[in-house]
Amino acid sequence: MIVRDKHLLPCTLILTAMVAAVWAVAPAASQQTTQPAKSQQAAPAQQQKPQPEEAGERIFNQNCTRCHATPEGFSPRISGTIMRHMRVRASLSQRDEQELLHYLNP
Amino acid sequence: MAHSKIIAILSGGMRAGKLPLLMLIVIAAAFEAGAQNTPLLSGGVAWLSSTAGGNTTYNPIIEPLTAVPVGQHLLFESRATLLETFSPSGSTQSGYMHSHFIGLTYLQGDYLANRHLTVVGGSYLIPFGTYNERLSPVWISNFQDGPLIAGIGTMSSGTGVGGQLRGSAVSRPGFSIDYAAWFSALSTNTQFSAERSSGGRVDLFLPRTGLEVGTSYGRLLQGTQENFYGTHLWWEPKDTNFRLRSEFARGQHADGYWVEADYRTAIFGGPESFLGRFEPLFRMQQTFRLNQAGSDGVSSVNTQRADFGLDYNLPHNVRILTSYARQFSSERNENIWETGIVYRFLFPAWKGK
Secondary structure: OHHHHHHHHHHHHHHHHHHHHHHHHHHHHHHHOOOOHHHHOOOHHHHHOOOOOOHHHHHHHHHHOOOOOOOOOOOHHHHHHHHHHHHHHHOOOHHHHHHHHHHHOO | OHHHHHHHHHHOOOOHHHHHHHHHHHHHHHHOOOOOOOOEEEEEEEEEEEEEOOEEEEEEEEEEEEEEEEOOOEEEEEEEEEEEEEEEOOOOOOOEEEEEEEEEEEEEEEEEEEOOEEEEEEEEEOOOOOHHHHHOOOOOOOOOOOOOOOOOOOOOOOEEEEEEEEEEEEEOOOOEEEEEEEEEEOEOOOOOOEOOEEEEEEEEEEOOOOEEEEEEEEEEOOOOOEEEEEEEEEEOOOOOOEEEEEEEEEOOOEEEEEEEEEEOOOOOOOOOOOHHHEEEEEEEEEEEEOOOOOOOOOOOOOEEEEEEEEEEEEOOOEEEEEEEEEEEEOOOOEEEEEEEEEEEEEEEOOOOO
16 A cells, blocks of 8 residues: 555646646647548638538547547448447447548548 | 348347358348448558567557448447467577467447447447447557456457447436446357346536536456446547547456546647657556455556557558556556557448449
8 A cells, every 4th residue: 555655646646647638738739730622622611600510520529539530541342341340339320420421532 | 122131030049050141131221221331441450569577569450340330220230359469488498489369359230220329239339338339449549558457347258249238218308328238148259258237327418518427337247246336437528639538447357547647739739740640548446355256357456557649640540659658566567659550441342332
Protein backbone atom coordinates (compact mmCIF):
# COMPACT_ATOMS: atom_id res chain seq x y z
CA MET A 1 0.00 0.00 0.00
CA ILE A 2 2.89 2.34 0.80
CA VAL A 3 4.30 1.72 -2.65
CA ARG A 4 1.04 2.80 -4.32
CA ASP A 5 0.79 6.02 -2.32
CA LYS A 6 4.35 6.83 -3.21
CA HIS A 7 3.49 6.95 -6.91
CA LEU A 8 0.10 8.56 -6.70
CA LEU A 9 1.49 12.10 -6.63
CA PRO A 10 3.82 11.75 -9.67
CA CYS A 11 1.03 10.15 -11.70
CA THR A 12 -1.40 12.90 -10.77
CA LEU A 13 1.15 15.56 -11.69
CA ILE A 14 1.83 13.93 -15.06
CA LEU A 15 -1.85 13.69 -15.89
CA THR A 16 -2.46 17.29 -14.84
CA ALA A 17 0.42 18.45 -17.03
CA MET A 18 -0.95 16.56 -20.01
CA VAL A 19 -4.45 17.99 -19.57
CA ALA A 20 -3.01 21.49 -19.29
CA ALA A 21 -1.01 20.93 -22.48
CA VAL A 22 -4.14 19.93 -24.36
CA TRP A 23 -6.07 23.00 -23.34
CA ALA A 24 -3.10 25.13 -24.35
CA VAL A 25 -2.83 23.71 -27.87
CA ALA A 26 -6.47 22.86 -28.60
CA PRO A 27 -7.59 26.17 -30.19
CA ALA A 28 -4.58 26.34 -32.51
CA ALA A 29 -4.80 22.68 -33.45
CA SER A 30 -8.46 22.96 -34.34
CA GLN A 31 -7.57 25.58 -36.96
CA GLN A 32 -5.13 23.15 -38.54
CA THR A 33 -7.39 20.10 -38.54
CA THR A 34 -7.99 18.70 -41.97
CA GLN A 35 -11.65 18.63 -42.90
CA PRO A 36 -13.13 15.98 -45.17
CA ALA A 37 -12.84 16.68 -48.89
CA LYS A 38 -16.56 17.34 -49.17
CA SER A 39 -16.38 20.31 -46.83
CA GLN A 40 -13.49 21.82 -48.75
CA GLN A 41 -15.43 21.69 -51.99
CA ALA A 42 -18.41 23.58 -50.58
CA ALA A 43 -19.35 26.79 -52.41
CA PRO A 44 -18.43 30.13 -50.74
CA ALA A 45 -22.10 31.03 -50.28
CA GLN A 46 -22.67 27.78 -48.46
CA GLN A 47 -19.67 28.40 -46.21
CA GLN A 48 -21.22 31.62 -44.96
CA LYS A 49 -24.46 29.87 -44.11
CA PRO A 50 -23.74 26.75 -42.02
CA GLN A 51 -25.40 23.64 -43.40
CA PRO A 52 -26.90 20.93 -41.21
CA GLU A 53 -24.33 18.31 -40.37
CA GLU A 54 -24.45 15.52 -42.90
CA ALA A 55 -25.72 12.20 -41.64
CA GLY A 56 -22.55 10.36 -42.60
CA GLU A 57 -20.32 12.88 -40.85
CA ARG A 58 -22.49 12.76 -37.76
CA ILE A 59 -22.39 8.96 -37.69
CA PHE A 60 -18.62 9.02 -38.19
CA ASN A 61 -18.16 11.45 -35.30
CA GLN A 62 -20.57 9.53 -33.12
CA ASN A 63 -19.07 6.08 -33.64
CA CYS A 64 -15.71 6.01 -35.36
CA THR A 65 -13.67 8.89 -33.96
CA ARG A 66 -13.06 7.13 -30.69
CA CYS A 67 -10.57 4.85 -32.45
CA HIS A 68 -9.34 6.63 -35.56
CA ALA A 69 -9.47 9.76 -37.70
CA THR A 70 -11.02 10.05 -41.15
CA PRO A 71 -9.24 7.48 -43.35
CA GLU A 72 -6.97 8.77 -46.09
CA GLY A 73 -8.77 6.81 -48.77
CA PHE A 74 -9.09 3.29 -50.13
CA SER A 75 -10.32 1.45 -53.19
CA PRO A 76 -14.08 1.84 -53.69
CA ARG A 77 -14.17 -1.91 -54.39
CA ILE A 78 -13.49 -2.73 -50.75
CA SER A 79 -15.35 0.17 -49.13
CA GLY A 80 -18.37 -2.06 -48.44
CA THR A 81 -16.18 -4.74 -46.87
CA ILE A 82 -14.45 -2.19 -44.65
CA MET A 83 -17.82 -0.86 -43.53
CA ARG A 84 -19.00 -4.39 -42.70
CA HIS A 85 -15.80 -4.99 -40.74
CA MET A 86 -16.34 -1.75 -38.82
CA ARG A 87 -20.02 -2.54 -38.22
CA VAL A 88 -18.96 -5.43 -36.01
CA ARG A 89 -16.60 -3.24 -33.98
CA ALA A 90 -18.61 -0.03 -33.78
CA SER A 91 -22.12 -1.57 -33.65
CA LEU A 92 -23.43 0.31 -36.67
CA SER A 93 -26.78 -0.27 -38.34
CA GLN A 94 -27.15 -1.09 -42.02
CA ARG A 95 -28.41 2.45 -42.60
CA ASP A 96 -25.35 3.86 -40.81
CA GLU A 97 -23.22 1.73 -43.10
CA GLN A 98 -24.85 3.24 -46.19
CA GLU A 99 -24.51 6.81 -44.89
CA LEU A 100 -20.84 6.23 -44.06
CA LEU A 101 -20.21 4.77 -47.50
CA HIS A 102 -21.66 7.93 -49.01
CA TYR A 103 -19.63 10.13 -46.68
CA LEU A 104 -16.31 8.39 -47.34
CA ASN A 105 -16.89 7.82 -51.08
CA PRO A 106 -18.89 10.89 -52.20
CA MET B 1 -27.73 -20.30 -52.62
CA ALA B 2 -24.24 -20.29 -51.15
CA HIS B 3 -25.58 -18.61 -48.04
CA SER B 4 -28.05 -21.46 -47.41
CA LYS B 5 -25.30 -24.05 -47.89
CA ILE B 6 -23.16 -22.38 -45.23
CA ILE B 7 -26.04 -22.37 -42.77
CA ALA B 8 -26.70 -26.05 -43.51
CA ILE B 9 -23.07 -26.97 -42.85
CA LEU B 10 -22.85 -24.94 -39.67
CA SER B 11 -26.10 -26.35 -38.32
CA GLY B 12 -24.98 -29.90 -39.06
CA GLY B 13 -21.82 -29.48 -36.98
CA MET B 14 -18.52 -28.77 -38.67
CA ARG B 15 -16.04 -31.60 -38.85
CA ALA B 16 -12.46 -31.08 -39.94
CA GLY B 17 -13.19 -32.55 -43.39
CA LYS B 18 -15.82 -29.93 -44.07
CA LEU B 19 -13.59 -26.95 -43.38
CA PRO B 20 -12.04 -26.78 -46.89
CA LEU B 21 -15.52 -27.17 -48.41
CA LEU B 22 -16.83 -24.33 -46.26
CA MET B 23 -13.91 -22.13 -47.30
CA LEU B 24 -14.60 -22.83 -50.98
CA ILE B 25 -18.25 -21.94 -50.57
CA VAL B 26 -17.36 -18.73 -48.73
CA ILE B 27 -14.98 -17.71 -51.51
CA ALA B 28 -17.56 -18.59 -54.16
CA ALA B 29 -20.17 -16.53 -52.36
CA ALA B 30 -17.72 -13.65 -52.06
CA PHE B 31 -17.24 -13.67 -55.84
CA GLU B 32 -20.96 -13.03 -56.15
CA ALA B 33 -20.64 -9.98 -53.87
CA GLY B 34 -21.47 -6.47 -55.01
CA ALA B 35 -18.96 -4.04 -56.47
CA GLN B 36 -18.08 -2.54 -53.08
CA ASN B 37 -17.94 -5.84 -51.22
CA THR B 38 -14.80 -7.43 -52.61
CA PRO B 39 -12.92 -9.33 -49.88
CA LEU B 40 -9.94 -7.40 -48.59
CA LEU B 41 -6.41 -8.17 -47.58
CA SER B 42 -4.97 -5.90 -44.96
CA GLY B 43 -2.46 -5.96 -42.17
CA GLY B 44 1.01 -4.84 -41.27
CA VAL B 45 4.61 -5.68 -42.05
CA ALA B 46 7.19 -4.57 -39.52
CA TRP B 47 10.83 -4.77 -38.58
CA LEU B 48 11.23 -4.23 -34.86
CA SER B 49 14.29 -4.15 -32.64
CA SER B 50 14.53 -3.97 -28.88
CA THR B 51 17.58 -3.53 -26.67
CA ALA B 52 17.09 -4.40 -23.01
CA GLY B 53 19.93 -4.78 -20.55
CA GLY B 54 22.45 -4.61 -23.38
CA ASN B 55 20.90 -7.44 -25.41
CA THR B 56 19.34 -6.60 -28.75
CA THR B 57 16.53 -8.66 -30.22
CA TYR B 58 15.25 -8.33 -33.78
CA ASN B 59 11.69 -9.19 -34.77
CA PRO B 60 10.57 -9.16 -38.39
CA ILE B 61 6.82 -9.67 -38.33
CA ILE B 62 3.91 -9.94 -40.74
CA GLU B 63 0.32 -9.69 -39.54
CA PRO B 64 -2.07 -10.29 -42.43
CA LEU B 65 -5.80 -9.79 -42.01
CA THR B 66 -8.59 -10.82 -44.31
CA ALA B 67 -12.30 -10.00 -44.28
CA VAL B 68 -14.83 -11.71 -46.52
CA PRO B 69 -18.43 -10.45 -46.59
CA VAL B 70 -21.13 -12.92 -47.61
CA GLY B 71 -24.65 -11.74 -48.35
CA GLN B 72 -26.10 -8.85 -46.38
CA HIS B 73 -25.46 -10.05 -42.84
CA LEU B 74 -22.38 -12.27 -42.72
CA LEU B 75 -18.70 -11.50 -42.43
CA PHE B 76 -15.82 -13.92 -42.05
CA GLU B 77 -12.56 -12.45 -40.79
CA SER B 78 -9.18 -13.65 -39.64
CA ARG B 79 -5.79 -12.34 -38.60
CA ALA B 80 -2.54 -14.27 -38.46
CA THR B 81 0.96 -13.66 -37.14
CA LEU B 82 4.21 -14.68 -38.78
CA LEU B 83 7.04 -13.79 -36.45
CA GLU B 84 10.75 -14.45 -36.56
CA THR B 85 12.89 -13.69 -33.50
CA PHE B 86 16.65 -13.18 -33.59
CA SER B 87 18.18 -12.97 -30.12
CA PRO B 88 21.71 -13.24 -28.67
CA SER B 89 22.83 -16.85 -28.11
CA GLY B 90 23.88 -16.19 -24.52
CA SER B 91 26.77 -15.01 -22.38
CA THR B 92 28.95 -18.04 -23.17
CA GLN B 93 28.34 -18.09 -26.92
CA SER B 94 28.67 -15.52 -29.62
CA GLY B 95 26.22 -14.84 -32.40
CA TYR B 96 22.47 -15.01 -32.60
CA MET B 97 19.91 -17.76 -32.46
CA HIS B 98 16.50 -17.51 -34.02
CA SER B 99 13.06 -18.95 -33.61
CA HIS B 100 9.83 -18.50 -35.51
CA PHE B 101 6.15 -18.54 -34.84
CA ILE B 102 3.25 -18.83 -37.24
CA GLY B 103 -0.28 -18.83 -35.95
CA LEU B 104 -3.81 -17.56 -36.35
CA THR B 105 -4.62 -14.72 -33.99
CA TYR B 106 -8.33 -15.16 -34.57
CA LEU B 107 -10.74 -16.71 -37.07
CA GLN B 108 -14.35 -15.75 -36.62
CA GLY B 109 -17.68 -15.47 -38.34
CA ASP B 110 -19.96 -12.51 -37.60
CA TYR B 111 -23.70 -12.46 -38.11
CA LEU B 112 -24.93 -8.88 -38.05
CA ALA B 113 -28.57 -9.10 -37.06
CA ASN B 114 -29.00 -5.36 -36.41
CA ARG B 115 -27.12 -2.58 -34.66
CA HIS B 116 -28.16 -3.96 -31.28
CA LEU B 117 -26.96 -7.48 -31.89
CA THR B 118 -24.04 -9.12 -33.66
CA VAL B 119 -23.42 -12.81 -33.06
CA VAL B 120 -19.77 -13.82 -33.25
CA GLY B 121 -18.67 -17.44 -33.44
CA GLY B 122 -15.29 -19.11 -33.76
CA SER B 123 -11.97 -18.04 -32.34
CA TYR B 124 -12.17 -14.38 -31.33
CA LEU B 125 -10.16 -11.81 -29.39
CA ILE B 126 -11.44 -11.58 -25.83
CA PRO B 127 -13.16 -8.22 -25.32
CA PHE B 128 -11.61 -7.43 -21.95
CA GLY B 129 -10.39 -3.85 -21.66
CA THR B 130 -9.29 -2.12 -24.84
CA TYR B 131 -5.78 -3.24 -25.67
CA ASN B 132 -6.47 -6.81 -26.81
CA GLU B 133 -9.17 -5.94 -29.35
CA ARG B 134 -8.36 -2.42 -30.41
CA LEU B 135 -4.67 -1.69 -29.98
CA SER B 136 -2.81 -4.99 -30.38
CA PRO B 137 -2.36 -5.00 -34.21
CA VAL B 138 1.21 -4.08 -35.10
CA TRP B 139 0.03 -1.31 -37.46
CA ILE B 140 -2.07 0.39 -34.78
CA SER B 141 -0.08 0.38 -31.54
CA ASN B 142 2.12 3.39 -30.84
CA PHE B 143 4.65 1.37 -28.88
CA GLN B 144 6.15 -1.92 -30.02
CA ASP B 145 5.33 -3.82 -26.89
CA GLY B 146 2.00 -4.13 -25.16
CA PRO B 147 1.18 -2.96 -21.65
CA LEU B 148 2.52 -4.94 -18.70
CA ILE B 149 -1.04 -5.79 -17.65
CA ALA B 150 -2.07 -7.11 -21.08
CA GLY B 151 -2.31 -10.63 -19.63
CA ILE B 152 -4.83 -9.75 -16.92
CA GLY B 153 -8.36 -10.74 -17.95
CA THR B 154 -7.42 -12.06 -21.37
CA MET B 155 -7.16 -15.69 -20.21
CA SER B 156 -3.54 -16.48 -21.19
CA SER B 157 -3.96 -16.74 -24.96
CA GLY B 158 -6.00 -13.55 -25.52
CA THR B 159 -8.53 -15.51 -27.54
CA GLY B 160 -11.70 -17.39 -26.77
CA VAL B 161 -13.22 -20.26 -28.71
CA GLY B 162 -16.96 -20.14 -28.59
CA GLY B 163 -19.48 -17.37 -29.00
CA GLN B 164 -19.88 -13.69 -28.36
CA LEU B 165 -22.83 -11.31 -28.44
CA ARG B 166 -22.13 -7.65 -28.97
CA GLY B 167 -23.80 -4.48 -30.16
CA SER B 168 -25.07 -1.07 -29.25
CA ALA B 169 -27.47 -0.96 -26.30
CA VAL B 170 -28.30 2.72 -26.80
CA SER B 171 -27.13 5.20 -29.42
CA ARG B 172 -28.04 8.88 -29.24
CA PRO B 173 -26.30 11.96 -30.70
CA GLY B 174 -24.97 12.83 -27.24
CA PHE B 175 -23.92 9.38 -26.03
CA SER B 176 -23.82 5.71 -26.88
CA ILE B 177 -23.52 2.56 -24.80
CA ASP B 178 -22.00 -0.59 -26.30
CA TYR B 179 -21.77 -4.06 -24.85
CA ALA B 180 -20.01 -7.36 -25.49
CA ALA B 181 -20.62 -10.68 -23.70
CA TRP B 182 -18.67 -13.87 -24.37
CA PHE B 183 -18.30 -17.48 -23.44
CA SER B 184 -15.31 -19.60 -24.32
CA ALA B 185 -14.81 -23.33 -24.07
CA LEU B 186 -11.49 -24.97 -23.26
CA SER B 187 -9.47 -25.62 -26.40
CA THR B 188 -6.08 -27.26 -26.48
CA ASN B 189 -5.76 -27.04 -30.26
CA THR B 190 -2.42 -25.47 -31.17
CA GLN B 191 -3.96 -22.87 -33.46
CA PHE B 192 -7.03 -22.14 -31.33
CA SER B 193 -5.80 -22.30 -27.77
CA ALA B 194 -8.33 -21.02 -25.24
CA GLU B 195 -9.37 -21.33 -21.60
CA ARG B 196 -12.89 -22.07 -20.41
CA SER B 197 -14.09 -18.64 -19.39
CA SER B 198 -16.80 -16.02 -19.73
CA GLY B 199 -17.20 -12.30 -19.26
CA GLY B 200 -18.28 -9.04 -20.77
CA ARG B 201 -17.63 -5.37 -21.27
CA VAL B 202 -19.82 -2.26 -21.26
CA ASP B 203 -18.66 1.16 -22.39
CA LEU B 204 -20.10 4.63 -22.59
CA PHE B 205 -18.93 7.04 -25.29
CA LEU B 206 -19.62 10.79 -25.30
CA PRO B 207 -18.82 11.96 -28.85
CA ARG B 208 -19.00 15.70 -28.10
CA THR B 209 -16.23 15.52 -25.53
CA GLY B 210 -14.48 12.51 -27.06
CA LEU B 211 -14.63 10.69 -23.75
CA GLU B 212 -15.08 6.94 -23.39
CA VAL B 213 -15.31 5.05 -20.13
CA GLY B 214 -15.92 1.36 -19.76
CA THR B 215 -15.76 -1.57 -17.44
CA SER B 216 -14.90 -5.22 -18.08
CA TYR B 217 -15.42 -8.43 -16.20
CA GLY B 218 -14.05 -11.90 -16.85
CA ARG B 219 -14.12 -15.19 -15.00
CA LEU B 220 -11.80 -18.09 -15.55
CA LEU B 221 -13.89 -21.24 -15.23
CA GLN B 222 -11.15 -23.82 -14.86
CA GLY B 223 -8.07 -24.51 -12.72
CA THR B 224 -7.56 -21.69 -10.22
CA GLN B 225 -10.93 -20.10 -10.95
CA GLU B 226 -10.67 -16.38 -10.55
CA ASN B 227 -12.40 -13.12 -11.38
CA PHE B 228 -10.90 -10.26 -13.35
CA TYR B 229 -12.10 -6.67 -13.31
CA GLY B 230 -11.08 -3.84 -15.58
CA THR B 231 -11.89 -0.23 -16.31
CA HIS B 232 -10.73 1.97 -19.12
CA LEU B 233 -10.84 5.65 -19.88
CA TRP B 234 -10.06 7.15 -23.27
CA TRP B 235 -10.16 10.85 -23.98
CA GLU B 236 -9.69 12.20 -27.48
CA PRO B 237 -10.81 15.85 -27.50
CA LYS B 238 -12.60 16.82 -30.68
CA ASP B 239 -10.60 18.81 -33.25
CA THR B 240 -7.27 18.17 -31.57
CA ASN B 241 -4.52 15.70 -32.29
CA PHE B 242 -4.20 14.65 -28.69
CA ARG B 243 -5.18 11.22 -27.33
CA LEU B 244 -5.18 9.97 -23.79
CA ARG B 245 -5.80 6.28 -23.20
CA SER B 246 -5.69 4.40 -19.95
CA GLU B 247 -6.64 1.10 -18.45
CA PHE B 248 -6.71 -0.49 -15.03
CA ALA B 249 -7.08 -4.25 -14.56
CA ARG B 250 -7.25 -6.38 -11.45
CA GLY B 251 -7.13 -10.13 -10.92
CA GLN B 252 -6.95 -12.11 -7.71
CA HIS B 253 -3.17 -12.38 -8.01
CA ALA B 254 -2.04 -9.12 -9.62
CA ASP B 255 -3.26 -5.72 -10.73
CA GLY B 256 -1.92 -2.68 -12.53
CA TYR B 257 -2.55 0.19 -14.86
CA TRP B 258 -1.21 2.02 -17.87
CA VAL B 259 -1.74 5.57 -19.06
CA GLU B 260 -0.67 6.59 -22.56
CA ALA B 261 -0.73 10.03 -24.11
CA ASP B 262 0.19 10.98 -27.65
CA TYR B 263 0.04 14.14 -29.68
CA ARG B 264 0.59 14.52 -33.39
CA THR B 265 2.34 17.80 -34.05
CA ALA B 266 -0.01 18.84 -36.87
CA ILE B 267 -0.02 22.35 -35.41
CA PHE B 268 3.23 22.91 -37.37
CA GLY B 269 1.96 23.16 -40.93
CA GLY B 270 -0.69 20.44 -40.88
CA PRO B 271 -0.56 16.66 -40.54
CA GLU B 272 1.17 16.15 -43.90
CA SER B 273 4.02 18.61 -43.30
CA PHE B 274 7.51 17.50 -42.32
CA LEU B 275 7.09 18.64 -38.72
CA GLY B 276 3.42 17.68 -38.55
CA ARG B 277 4.22 14.02 -39.02
CA PHE B 278 5.94 13.69 -35.63
CA GLU B 279 4.07 12.04 -32.79
CA PRO B 280 5.59 12.31 -29.31
CA LEU B 281 4.32 9.69 -26.85
CA PHE B 282 4.40 8.99 -23.18
CA ARG B 283 3.25 5.92 -21.28
CA MET B 284 3.33 5.23 -17.56
CA GLN B 285 2.74 1.74 -16.19
CA GLN B 286 2.74 0.01 -12.84
CA THR B 287 1.97 -3.57 -11.85
CA PHE B 288 1.46 -4.94 -8.36
CA ARG B 289 1.91 -8.59 -7.50
CA LEU B 290 -0.65 -9.58 -4.88
CA ASN B 291 0.51 -13.20 -4.54
CA GLN B 292 2.52 -15.72 -6.52
CA ALA B 293 -0.35 -17.99 -7.56
CA GLY B 294 -1.96 -17.70 -10.98
CA SER B 295 -0.48 -17.41 -14.43
CA ASP B 296 -1.56 -13.99 -15.64
CA GLY B 297 1.68 -13.10 -17.39
CA VAL B 298 2.36 -10.19 -15.05
CA SER B 299 5.83 -9.84 -13.54
CA SER B 300 6.37 -11.76 -10.30
CA VAL B 301 7.50 -8.56 -8.55
CA ASN B 302 6.07 -5.06 -8.44
CA THR B 303 7.19 -3.19 -11.54
CA GLN B 304 7.13 0.43 -12.64
CA ARG B 305 7.92 1.62 -16.11
CA ALA B 306 7.93 4.91 -17.98
CA ASP B 307 8.07 4.92 -21.80
CA PHE B 308 9.04 7.97 -23.82
CA GLY B 309 8.43 7.60 -27.54
CA LEU B 310 8.69 9.52 -30.77
CA ASP B 311 6.90 8.13 -33.83
CA TYR B 312 7.10 9.52 -37.34
CA ASN B 313 4.24 9.04 -39.80
CA LEU B 314 5.67 8.74 -43.31
CA PRO B 315 3.44 8.90 -46.42
CA HIS B 316 1.82 5.70 -47.74
CA ASN B 317 0.97 4.29 -44.32
CA VAL B 318 4.53 3.80 -43.12
CA ARG B 319 5.44 4.63 -39.52
CA ILE B 320 8.75 4.76 -37.72
CA LEU B 321 8.46 3.86 -34.03
CA THR B 322 11.13 4.78 -31.51
CA SER B 323 11.03 4.72 -27.75
CA TYR B 324 13.09 4.65 -24.60
CA ALA B 325 11.81 3.11 -21.39
CA ARG B 326 13.16 2.91 -17.89
CA GLN B 327 11.84 -0.04 -15.90
CA PHE B 328 12.16 -0.40 -12.14
CA SER B 329 11.61 -3.56 -10.13
CA SER B 330 13.21 -5.35 -7.18
CA GLU B 331 14.70 -7.87 -9.62
CA ARG B 332 16.53 -5.26 -11.66
CA ASN B 333 16.33 -1.81 -13.14
CA GLU B 334 16.91 -1.57 -16.86
CA ASN B 335 16.81 0.66 -19.90
CA ILE B 336 14.82 -0.52 -22.91
CA TRP B 337 15.44 1.03 -26.31
CA GLU B 338 13.12 0.17 -29.16
CA THR B 339 13.07 1.12 -32.83
CA GLY B 340 11.04 -0.18 -35.71
CA ILE B 341 9.37 0.53 -38.99
CA VAL B 342 5.81 -0.56 -39.85
CA TYR B 343 3.96 -0.61 -43.15
CA ARG B 344 0.20 -0.97 -43.20
CA PHE B 345 -1.34 -2.41 -46.37
CA LEU B 346 -4.96 -2.54 -47.50
CA PHE B 347 -6.17 -3.70 -50.90
CA PRO B 348 -8.83 -5.86 -52.60
CA ALA B 349 -8.21 -9.61 -52.58
CA TRP B 350 -8.47 -9.79 -56.37
CA LYS B 351 -8.64 -7.57 -59.40
CA GLY B 352 -12.01 -6.43 -60.62
CA LYS B 353 -13.52 -4.59 -63.53
